[in-house]
Amino acid sequence: MVKKLLIAGILFALTAVVLGALGAHALEKYITPDQLKSFETGVRYQMYHALALILVALIPMITNKTKKTVFYLFTSGIILFSxxxxxxxxxxxxxxxFSFLGPVTPVGGMLLIIGWVVLLWKIISNNSVNS
Structure with a gap:
C-alpha cells in the first residue's frame, strides 16, 4: 500500500505541476480570468492531496487498512473534484x-473531506504504545 500511495501521490503532484504551468502560461489566452481562477483551484487541491497521499504513506502509526481507505477517498476525490x-x-x-459535471465537483470535494475525517479519527483513536 505504501508504494501505491507514493506512486499515486507523485503522479498527482507531477500532473498538478504540469497543469499549473499550462494554466499560468497558456490558458490565460483562451479562458476568462474567472475560469482560470477555477482551473487553478483544481490544481491547488490536486497538489494538496498529492502531498497528503505521500505523507500518509510515510506515517507509520497509520494502519494499512486506513491507508487503503484514504487512498481510495483521496484518489476518487481528486479525480471527481479537480x-x-x-x-x-x-x-x-x-x-x-460539461455542465453535467457541475454536481460531480461537490461529490469529489466531499470524498476529500471524508478522507481527512477518516484520517483524523484513526489518529485520534490510535492507542498504540508509540503514540
Missing part, C-alpha cells in the same frame, strides 16, 4: 458544455 473543474473551466475552449 478533473471536473478542469473540464468545466476549459469547456469554452472545446466548444462544448
Amino acid at each position: 478533473v471536473s473543474i478542469y473540464l468545466l473551466s476549459t469547456a469554452s475552449m472545446w466548444n462544448t458544455s
Whole structure:
C-alpha cells in the first residue's frame, strides 16, 4: 500500500505541476480570468492531496487498512473534484458544455473531506504504545 500511495501521490503532484504551468502560461489566452481562477483551484487541491497521499504513506502509526481507505477517498476525490473543474473551466475552449459535471465537483470535494475525517479519527483513536 505504501508504494501505491507514493506512486499515486507523485503522479498527482507531477500532473498538478504540469497543469499549473499550462494554466499560468497558456490558458490565460483562451479562458476568462474567472475560469482560470477555477482551473487553478483544481490544481491547488490536486497538489494538496498529492502531498497528503505521500505523507500518509510515510506515517507509520497509520494502519494499512486506513491507508487503503484514504487512498481510495483521496484518489476518487481528486479525480471527481479537480478533473471536473478542469473540464468545466476549459469547456469554452472545446466548444462544448460539461455542465453535467457541475454536481460531480461537490461529490469529489466531499470524498476529500471524508478522507481527512477518516484520517483524523484513526489518529485520534490510535492507542498504540508509540503514540
